[in-house]
Amino acid sequence: MQTSLHAFWKAMRLLYEDLFLFVAISLAWWAGVLLVLPAAPVTAALNHLAYERVHGRRVQFSDFWDAGKHYFWRSWVIALIDIIAFVILGVNIIFYRQSPAPALHVIALVWLLVLAWWSIGNLYLFPFLVGLTRPTPWLVFRSAMLMPLARPLATLSLVLFALSLTIVCSLLVVLILLILPAALAVLSHTFFFDLISEMVPQNEKSRPKL
Numbered sequence: 001m002q003t004s005l006h007a008f009w010k011a012m013r014l015l016y017e018d019l020f021l022f023v024a025i026s027l028a029w030w031a032g033v034l035l036v037l038p039a040a041p042v043t044a045a046l047n048h049l050a051y052e053r054v055h056g057r058r059v060q061f062s063d064f065w066d067a068g069k070h071y072f073w074r075s076w077v078i079a080l081i082d083i084i085a086f087v088i089l090g091v092n093i094i095f096y097r098q099s100p101a102p103a104l105h106v107i108a109l110v111w112l113l114v115l116a117w118w119s120i121g122n123l124y125l126f127p128f129l130v131g132l133t134r135p136t137p138w139l140v141f142r143s144a145m146l147m148p149l150a151r152p153l154a155t156l157s158l159v160l161f162a163l164s165l166t167i168v169c170s171l172l173v174v175l176i177l178l179i180l181p182a183a184l185a186v187l188s189h190t191f192f193f194d195l196i197s198e199m200v201p202q203n204e205k206s207r208p209k210l
Contacts, residue, residue, distance in 0.1 A: 003194065004157035011190040014053050015183055022182035025049060025064055029181045032068075040079035044071035047126040050185035054193045071129065077137055078129055082122065089115045120159055121145040126185075127192040151195050158191045 015022055025046055032042030048067035049059045089111060096108035124144040129135045132143070148155040165183050169175035 004154060007190045007194050008161050011187040015186050018053060021061060023178045024061055026179055026181045028064060030177060040075035041068040041072045043126055044075035044129060046181060046185050048130045050189040051130045054189040078140055081137055085118060089118060117148060120148045120155060123158060123188050124192060127189050154191060154195055161187060
């Protein structure tokens with residue numbers, strides 16, 4: 001728990017140090033999501049800048065657009081696979097939940113657990129996309145979905161902190177627009193950095209190679 005608290009405070013410190021930059025990036029992210037077409041690239045770009053800051057490298061707003069162009073197609077491949085997976089899981093839950101046979105409701109519960117696992121794995125999805133040297137879709141999804149199983153306690157801490165940030169920001173809607181996207185990205189990458197450092201010891205400024 002102490003390690004998780006340290007990661008949380010580290011993330012908040014990084015967020016505070018580049019607050020104006022992350023506010024601008026958060027607003028740009030919302031604009032990209034509302035326009036739909038840039039939604040996946042701006043998400044990758046946001047994660048790229050969070051990744052760089054967590055690794056101690058300086059970033060500027062122009063890096064956001066460069067990263068968005070760099071990850072445009074790869075981010076959409078990842079996003080479309082993820083959306084399809086969520087649709088399939090949702091359909092399975094609804095199908096078995098609405099079945100007249102009570103025994104099949106248990107299967108719906110199993111699919112609900114799979115949905116929860118997949119949703120939690122999404123916290124690592126874009127960190128692996130920008131963190132891996134050769135981020136193939138198979139490697140990105142396999143790594144992201146195995147991480148909650150490999151580090152369940154740290155992942156649980158990440159989920160709780162992410163939910164807490166979301167609840168706090170929800171009290172003031174303006175914070176959702178100004179800081180929440182960047183806060184969640186920096187938080188995920190801080191935990192991601194610590195977990196990868198434990199699993200694959202290496203120079204702190206190098207990219208994880210899994």
